Amino acid sequence: MEVKLRDPNVIMKLSRLGSFHQSKLSFLRSFLEEFKDWEYKRDLFDLDENGFGNAIYSFKKKERVYSLICFANKISDDERSDRVIATKWDAAFTLYDGVPSSADIERLKNEVPKQEVGRLSYKELTLSRANKSLRVFNHVVESLSNGKQPDLNLLNKVGYLYRTTAVYGSGKFGLADRFRIKNREEINGPFRLEMMLVYLVRQFTFDQVNHIAKLKNPKLAIKLDPKICKSLGIGNSTGLGMAPFIVNHPTLLNNWILCREKVLKKIREIKKVENDKIDLFKKSLRNSIKNITSWNTENKYQLKKINSLLSNVKKTINFLENKFNFSTEYPFNEIYLWLEQETCDECIEYIVSIMMEPFDEIVKPLVSEMSSEEEKYFSIPTHRTIKDLINIIEKRYPDILKINFNKKENIKNFWFISKNKEEPRYSDRFEEQGSALEQPLAIARDIKKLYEELIVSKNSLTIDKFLFKYSNLRHVVRRAFIIEKFPYAEIQDNTIAEDVVPIDMLRLKLSFFGALKFDPRSDKWLRICMFQGAPLPEELNNYDQQWVYNS
Amino acid sequence: MRSLSEIETTSKRASKAAGYSWGISEEVGKGVRLLELFGLAGVKNLNEYFKSKSKKQFENLNLINEDNQSNKNPYCPIIFGISFLDQVKTLEKFYKIKLNNIAYPLLVLPFLSRSSEIIGKKIYYKFDENEFLLNFNVKIFSKIFSGKYPISANNVEIIFLENKDNFSEEDWKSLYKLSEETFVEESDSLKKGAAGAGLTDND
Numbered sequence: 018m019e020v021k022l023r024d025p026n027v028i029m030k031l032s033r034l035g036s037f038h039q040s041k042l043s044f045l046r047s048f049l050e051e052f053k054d055w056e057y058k059r060d061l062f063d064l065d066e067n068g069f070g071n072a073i074y075s076f077k078k079k080e081r082v083y084s085l086i087c088f089a090n091k092i093s094d095d096e097r098s099d100r101v102i103a104t105k106w107d108a109a110f111t112l113y114d115g116v117p118s119s120a121d122i123e124r125l126k127n128e129v130p131k132q133e134v135g136r137l138s139y140k141e142l143t144l145s146r147a148n149k150s151l152r153v154f155n156h157v158v159e160s161l162s163n164g165k166q167p168d169l170n171l172l173n174k175v176g177y178l179y180r181t182t183a184v185y186g187s188g189k190f191g192l193a194d195r196f197r198i199k200n201r202e203e204i205n206g207p208f209r210l211e212m213m214l215v216y217l218v219r220q221f222t223f224d225q226v227n228h229i230a231k232l233k234n235p236k237l238a239i240k241l242d243p244k245i246c247k248s249l250g251i252g253n254s255t256g257l258g259m260a261p262f263i264v265n266h267p268t269l270l271n272n273w274i275l276c277r278e279k280v281l282k283k284i285r286e287i288k289k290v291e292n293d294k295i296d297l298f299k300k301s302l303r304n305s306i307k308n309i310t311s312w313n314t315e316n317k318y319q320l321k322k323i324n325s326l327l328s329n330v331k332k333t334i335n336f337l338e339n340k341f342n343f344s345t346e347y348p349f350n351e352i353y354l355w356l357e358q359e360t361c362d363e364c365i366e367y368i369v370s371i372m373m374e375p376f377d378e379i380v381k382p383l384v385s386e387m388s389s390e391e392e393k394y395f396s397i398p399t400h401r402t403i404k405d406l407i408n409i410i411e412k413r414y415p416d417i418l419k420i421n422f423n424k425k426e427n428i429k430n431f432w433f434i435s436k437n438k439e440e441p442r443y444s445d446r447f448e449e450q451g452s453a454l455e456q457p458l459a460i461a462r463d464i465k466k467l468y469e470e471l472i473v474s475k476n477s478l479t480i481d482k483f484l485f486k487y488s489n490l491r492h493v494v495r496r497a498f499i500i501e502k503f504p505y506a507e508i509q510d511n512t513i514a515e516d517v518v519p520i521d522m523l524r525l526k527l528s529f530f531g532a533l534k535f536d537p538r539s540d541k542w543l544r545i546c547m548f549q550g551a552p553l554p555e556e557l558n559n560y561d562q563q564w565v566y567n568s
Numbered sequence: 569m570r571s572l573s574e575i576e577t578t579s580k581r582a583s584k585a586a587g588y589s590w591g592i593s594e595e596v597g598k599g600v601r602l603l604e605l606f607g608l609a610g611v612k613n614l615n616e617y618f619k620s621k622s623k624k625q626f627e628n629l630n631l632i633n634e635d636n637q638s639n640k641n642p643y644c645p646i647i648f649g650i651s652f653l654d655q656v657k658t659l660e661k662f663y664k665i666k667l668n669n670i671a672y673p674l675l676v677l678p679f680l681s682r683s684s685e686i687i688g689k690k691i692y693y694k695f696d697e698n699e700f701l702l703n704f705n706v707k708i709f710s711k712i713f714s715g716k717y718p719i720s721a722n723n724v725e726i727i728f729l730e731n732k733d734n735f736s737e738e739d740w741k742s743l744y745k746l747s748e749e750t751f752v753e754e755s756d757s758l759k760k761g762a763a764g765a766g767l768t769d770n771d
Contacts, residue, residue, distance in 0.1 A: 188572060194573050196572070481654035485630045485631070489589045491591020491592055492589070493591075495591060
């Protein structure tokens, strides 16, 4: 039986993309899998009694070494801010390509804590900073220094000791360009080194609390229980900076979604599923309930989604335990069709992720297909005709063409780059200034505009001639030819509409990172947790693959 | 040192600010990145061109012919480059394209380089005394890497080089003969067991 890939016009709607969850394809999980047999070391740990100073952690295999350099600094409480406009942080980090010399460390000591206004070199691969969750951090230090483990209720509510507020890579602020590292065997998936940085930062946070507690009370202090360490991740505050990325990298977005869709298709096409795989799926699903019930947020939009998810997942478990016969042919196809009929988008995508758990043989080969050689698809095939382009747009953007962009509510917002931090922002076109400097992120509107010009042009005209007159539409002509080859390259929604929820775009990207517990703080930024429940570095060579659900 | 990613992004934004569309600005960003990757003065030339653009008039050459003469204002290298890239499949039927007056000719180079990849032919580019060989967007060969390029050029030639051997038949035969010394003579019994042996091909 052949199952068709799901329709991009359904899957690429923002409400659906904003319901995606982490899976075995997620970058933090594929990072752990790739680096599980690398040698982990803490090379330097030079902190004072308050936890300020430098530390270095590394992963090594044969001749290749990646070193995380940490700079922990003193800042006053009123300087601590998660906003991108902040200029000081509790700690700043860079991932160095190789073993840093003392001259490198001195150079980086002056640059890394400055973050966006510092200058990095091609030897540095990623850059980040993080702030303490003060209430948790102080409580943990206090407890450990008094010989007690911290209050688990408090820890569970927050889930981390530090949260990052940005992780940069790919040439930002002088960091190494991606072309320098992309052919390395271990870099066979997106954001691998960003994931490494966050993972090593997590270990630094544990070492730092242990160190401060020990120096505070050398006789009584104990270490944070490794089981508690495992239950903590790294938080992250994410704003709109992330949203344009998925619009600006269409072939990459396609490859992420296409891999997910291919995995689902292959799983649905399995005629007979072995019992151990069925058991693993059911166990992961049952255990995952804890992830939903421990998902804390005060955001009404998200709370509604969580409640709906919980009741739908329970309904699914009941169906699978009491009504479904796994010996039926193509069981996962039957389950998927049932989900489509009986549950919500959030639940469908949640269970699609869990379906992947037993199928390493399907998932693993696809991980290396999630990157993209974007340059290859940049040139416009200008010898093609107007008719060709009309056909592509009608086929690939059916719902976009139905939108009336003469209505105010459909062009309500615009995307721009802020002058003070050079970060993407989103604003009301009719109330704020600056729409003349709009970024080219209103793809739906511009595609419709292109279509309207195409249908009054001569069908046989070639694109090079069309572009003489319509140079202003060149960016969407390029996109239309890209989407012809990459059906999941485009968000099938209007990203400037009044009712758009920008955090859906963030949620999509973060789910591929492997983030858990999305906690929207408005419609424009959210907090998440990464690596919560993940194995500690010493456990990497033999860890539970389903840690996300079993921790 | 600025990364290529920073160079591309900044060039793209600056081009938009200089009045080009986003689509063209994306092409300029990629072009300047390519120049800098090859150690050519992309940022400097783009910056100088944009400065002069605010004071002087430049001609947009949208439809390229075999011989292009601008008697009044110099051609804009960006619009010429984009037009060349877009029309290269039509233009390759000409052996040679000539121009008489183009500003900042170095900025045309990345468009020609990408064009070379599109048509699968090497392109020779000459402005005044500066010569370049563009090799399928993989390499750019030039004798001059002085970092100083003219702000305009009067004698510009672009030649499409046919795909042909770069060596004589005699050189090839000689080399091939030497390579044969790595081959082993097959015995009759081995020949009988090779693929297709012993079967009729008319089955």
